Amino acid sequence: MSNAIATSLPRPRGAEHSMPDFVTRRMDEHYVTRIEKLLGGEHPHAWQPTPAGAVFLAGNDYLCLAGEPALVQAQLRALQNSQGELLMSAVYLQEGSAQHRLERKFAAFMGAEDSILTQSGWAANVGLVQCLAGPGIPVYLDMQAHASLWEGVQSAGAQAVSFLHNDMAHLRRQLAKHGRGIIVVDSLYSTNGSLAPLAELAELAERSDSLLIVDESHSLGTHGPGGAGLVAQWGLGGRVHFRTASLAKAFAGRAGIISCSSKFKGYFLSESRPAIFSSCLLSHELAWFDAALDFVATADGRRAALHRQTRLIRDSLRELGYNIEGSEQIIALEAGAEPKTLALRKTLERHGIFGAMFCAPATPKNRSLVRLTLNAGLKPAQVAQLLTACEQIRDEVGLANWSSTQRLHRLALV
Numbered sequence: 001m002s003n004a005i006a007t008s009l010p011r012p013r014g015a016e017h018s019m020p021d022f023v024t025r026r027m028d029e030h031y032v033t034r035i036e037k038l039l040g041g042e043h044p045h046a047w048q049p050t051p052a053g054a055v056f057l058a059g060n061d062y063l064c065l066a067g068e069p070a071l072v073q074a075q076l077r078a079l080q081n082s083q084g085e086l087l088m089s090a091v092y093l094q095e096g097s098a099q100h101r102l103e104r105k106f107a108a109f110m111g112a113e114d115s116i117l118t119q120s121g122w123a124a125n126v127g128l129v130q131c132l133a134g135p136g137i138p139v140y141l142d143m144q145a146h147a148s149l150w151e152g153v154q155s156a157g158a159q160a161v162s163f164l165h166n167d168m169a170h171l172r173r174q175l176a177k178h179g180r181g182i183i184v185v186d187s188l189y190s191t192n193g194s195l196a197p198l199a200e201l202a203e204l205a206e207r208s209d210s211l212l213i214v215d216e217s218h219s220l221g222t223h224g225p226g227g228a229g230l231v232a233q234w235g236l237g238g239r240v241h242f243r244t245a246s247l248a249k250a251f252a253g254r255a256g257i258i259s260c261s262s263k264f265k266g267y268f269l270s271e272s273r274p275a276i277f278s279s280c281l282l283s284h285e286l287a288w289f290d291a292a293l294d295f296v297a298t299a300d301g302r303r304a305a306l307h308r309q310t311r312l313i314r315d316s317l318r319e320l321g322y323n324i325e326g327s328e329q330i331i332a333l334e335a336g337a338e339p340k341t342l343a344l345r346k347t348l349e350r351h352g353i354f355g356a357m358f359c360a361p362a363t364p365k366n367r368s369l370v371r372l373t374l375n376a377g378l379k380p381a382q383v384a385q386l387l388t389a390c391e392q393i394r395d396e397v398g399l400a401n402w403s404s405t406q407r408l409h410r411l412a413l414v
Helices: 003-008 021-038 069-081 098-110 121-132 147-156 168-178 198-208 262-271 283-297 300-319 338-350 380-392 403-413
Strands: 114-118 138-142 159-163 182-186 211-215 242-246 256-260 330-336 356-358 368-373
Touching: 021 338, 069 283, 098 114, 098 256, 098 283, 114 121, 114 262, 121 147, 121 182, 121 211, 121 242, 121 256, 121 262, 138 147, 138 168, 147 159, 159 168, 168 198, 182 198, 198 211, 256 262, 300 330, 300 380, 330 338, 330 403, 338 356, 338 368
Parallel strands: 138 159, 138 182, 182 211, 211 242
Antiparallel strands: 114 256, 242 256, 330 368, 356 368
16 A cells, blocks of 8 residues: 555544543643643653663663673573463462472572562562452551552552651551551662661561561662662561562563562462463563572672762762752652753753653652662763763753752751
């Protein structure tokens, strides 16, 4: 068919072109009110292809595993040797399967009795909370806890009780008011790189007879002995009931993990809807994680490089006047309102720095930010390029008028 004929034909019109007004109102809120009116027609997450020489800080491959030859070769061998696989729910995997063997290996790595591999970190968190909570059970969530944990509470029909970020006094008041339940936190928060006070959280969980779930998505592989995470680093493995993680960060793959007892594992596989109604991992995915686990466990040099870069960049940005909260490899440049943050992202891109714009629902409505995720492979020239850009753009992006800057000044006066 010629292009002229193709363009003259009427465009297909499916049922989605005549949706009810309760859907079109929501879509108009997005496309008209937000994209067109607020942001001038530019989508907050759309960027141009990264040019040569740019510094890309929007990915989560903290240890730079994605192109590691040993891992790639392990995955290739698995693909080449595959004789066809049974595509089925992991519920039906027999004892001794490749997935079960890898789960035991992950459990040993994390210092747990057993573990469960899931399709994603999202599936791990939703499935776990859905299996533990229920109507009438309060689930205490840090206000910056990952959206998947909140989704799990909703899936369980449980009561979500929020507490101010890392505010243990507020959590104590909430526990006194609502009683024992489930406390849910991230060990390292994904928007600003702050750390949870895990020892205090473990103590509060024990005093209130509550369960404690810690999402280690951004600390498993990058922190702790051999990369075993912050729970292991602080010797809390026996006091945290469950740890979860997305393996799409330091492990550079696509899956999730839950640490647990073998008895709970059997219960989870019979009760978790994400587990029951999703397929198991494939052999080449298992091969990747098997090789990645060996690599991560001995990657002390890369972890040290990541932490060294983190300290240098954070300290330098603070000296430039940026209000940099947290302490770890995730850095938030919080401009505030979405138009300001979009302008910041575009200005950084003109200087060759590519970060990710975070806005509602990933952040509170007027606390949007550009997130810079650091990695172990950053070269001195790239660090210098980032810091030079952040120095040069301060007036252009109105740093002095950012809400985060004004908040910093108010704190300095207290």
